[in-house]
Amino acid sequence: MLRDGERLQPLPRDFYLQETLTVARQLLNCLLVHASPEGLLVGRISETEAYTEGDPASHAYRGRTARNAVMFGPPGHAYIYFTYGMHHCMNLVTAQAGVAEAVLLRAAEPLEGLEPMAARRGLTVGNPGDTEPKARSRWGQALCGGPGRLCQAFGLDRTLDGIDVTVADRLWIAPPRYAAQDQAEVLATPRIGITRGTEQLWRFTLRGDLYTSRKGQSAL
DNA sequence: ATCTCGATAGTCT
DNA sequence: GACTATCGAGATC
Numbered sequence: 149m150l151r152d153g154e155r156l157q158p159l160p161r162d163f164y165l166q167e168t169l170t171v172a173r174q175l176l177n178c179l180l181v182h183a184s185p186e187g188l189l190v191g192r193i194s195e196t197e198a199y200t201e202g203d204p205a206s207h208a209y210r211g212r213t214a215r216n217a218v219m220f221g222p223p224g225h226a227y228i229y230f231t232y233g234m235h236h237c238m239n240l241v242t243a244q245a246g247v248a249e250a251v252l253l254r255a256a257e258p259l260e261g262l263e264p265m266a267a268r269r270g271l272t273v274g275n276p277g278d279t280e281p282k283a284r285s286r287w288g289q290a291l292c293g294g295p296g297r298l299c300q301a302f303g304l305d306r307t308l309d310g311i312d313v314t315v316a317d318r319l320w321i322a323p324p325r326y327a328a329q330d331q332a333e334v335l336a337t338p339r340i341g342i343t344r345g346t347e348q349l350w351r352f353t354l355r356g357d358l359y360t361s362r363k364g365q366s367a368l
Numbered sequence: 369a370t371c372t373c374g375a376t377a378g379t380c381t
Numbered sequence: 382g383a384c385t386a387t388c389g390a391g392a393t394c
Binding site for chain 1: 384385388
């Protein structure tokens, strides 16, 4: 749970102007915040992937289209797209306008709004508020353990594509809650679900994190 | 625990 | 007409 009155101020646009790989690492432990119709939804970002200019796995690799237009725009905006006929994925646009780079959010630890998240995921059995670590981890996986699940739990779709995440309006990113977070070791592994650019270790997680999309993968 | 497969529709060739 | 930055069910070990 969130402490009462905990600050959820958005990260500034400069944050997204760092190198994209740096942003992808720095986003770990940051908070994803959605002021949804059903209330405030908050999650701790636990898994990211970087997509850069000249990267064959990037949607922007073959140039600008209607779908990927936001990637070519200014940093600090959300690129949210629809795929596989049923899922949405959310990215944060990095780099200056004209340079199409972004960071995919692949998983998060649900912190606030677990009931509405579970409802949106179509999960009604069990108790998502269970405080036991194992139960919390199971629910984290079920609710936000994957880019499609995360978007479904948070109620994110294409209507939010292009939204500015540097203002605390509807959707934004806030800094990590605990100052000592920098001590955690970042693991770099191959990106998931792509067929080109598989040699790049541009998927990032924190060692020991229980809330990633693939169970046990960060428990190395 | 790990795998294979089908669903489903938007995007691009 | 092929492909997809995914997910869940069902089979198998």
